[in-house]
Amino acid sequence: xxxxxxxGSKGERDLVKAFNEAGWGCIRIAGSGSSRYPSPDILxxxxxxxxxxxxxxxxxxxxxxDVDQVEQLREFSTKFGAEAWFAVKFPKEDWYFFMIxxxxxxxxxxxxxxxxxxxxxxxxxxxxxxxKLS
Amino acid sequence: xxxxxxxGSKGERDLVKAFNEAGWGCIRIAGSGSSRYPSPDILxxxxxxxxxxxxxxxxxxxxxxDVDQVEQLREFSTKFGAEAWFAVKFPKEDWYFFMIxxxxxxxxxxxxxxxxxxxxxxxxxxxxxxxKLS
Numbered sequence: 001x002x003x004x005x006x007x008g009s010k011g012e013r014d015l016v017k018a019f020n021e022a023g024w025g026c027i028r029i030a031g032s033g034s035s036r037y038p039s040p041d042i043l044x045x046x047x048x049x050x051x052x053x054x055x056x057x058x059x060x061x062x063x064x065x066d067v068d069q070v071e072q073l074r075e076f077s078t079k080f081g082a083e084a085w086f087a088v089k090f091p092k093e094d095w096y097f098f099m100i101x102x103x104x105x106x107x108x109x110x111x112x113x114x115x116x117x118x119x120x121x122x123x124x125x126x127x128x129x130x131x132k133l134s
Numbered sequence: 135x136x137x138x139x140x141x142g143s144k145g146e147r148d149l150v151k152a153f154n155e156a157g158w159g160c161i162r163i164a165g166s167g168s169s170r171y172p173s174p175d176i177l178x179x180x181x182x183x184x185x186x187x188x189x190x191x192x193x194x195x196x197x198x199x200d201v202d203q204v205e206q207l208r209e210f211s212t213k214f215g216a217e218a219w220f221a222v223k224f225p226k227e228d229w230y231f232f233m234i235x236x237x238x239x240x241x242x243x244x245x246x247x248x249x250x251x252x253x254x255x256x257x258x259x260x261x262x263x264x265x266k267l268s
Binding site for chain 1 (some may be wrong): 149151154157158159160161162163164165171173177178179180181183184210211212213214215216244
């Protein structure tokens with residue numbers, strides 16, 4: 001039985017591997033949850049794009065984000081010069097990637113679900129080819 | 135008495151603080167020395183520039199870099215889309231920043247010293263304003 005934190009770390013390492021195998025530079029950030037400055041979980045970049053990604057592994061079919069997490073990701077991404085993305089790993093699914101604008105919002109609560117993912121989430125291969133899609 | 139690793143970590147945290155206080159986004163990278171993929175110690179960015187920085191705190195007046203470190207920094211920086219910099223903290227000096235081209239090279243050995251720093255190293259304030267200088 002591995003705990004939620006270990007599952008999260010393994011998830012992040014899998015993503016770092018996927019980006020590197022796709023030819024991007026990608027790193028995990030030290031103490032991203034506890035730093036005095038806002039920071040995402042991973043950063044990925046290539047010659048054209050930089051992505052700041054907050055990663056969530058969940059055992060549910062819906063994942064909530066508090067407004068602080070959303071604001072900190074937005075703040076870091078603006079300062080650093082990166083696109084802001086949430087990555088969510090739902091049970092038995094590959095990672096889905098969401099822009100902040102594509103999270104479901106109700107008051108100050110943000111969320112993504114397996115149903116919203118199917119029409120607003122991007123798969124990894126879509127994420128890294130986004131420049132070709134847009 | 136703090137050991138070399140702890141001094142290195144403190145040095146990196148000081149740099150992260152300096153970049154953040156200057157309005158940049160800046161983070162330390164998890165396990166940068168032990169990752170299976172090349173990665174620097176810290177990444178800093180603003181709306182225009184991205185810097186990949188390998189940090190060294192030394193008790194000597196000359197610091198050597200092995201060719202692997204130089205090549206890994208170059209490789210990561212090319213893949214991620216960042217400028218490659220070495221930061222060296224000599225005793226009783228503030229940080230100096232060197233581009234790879236400005237390290238002293240003898241065969242496969244690269245180095246920076248307090249004397250080379252005085253004419254080829256940049257201070258922090260010069261580094262973050264480099265777009266205005268060049």
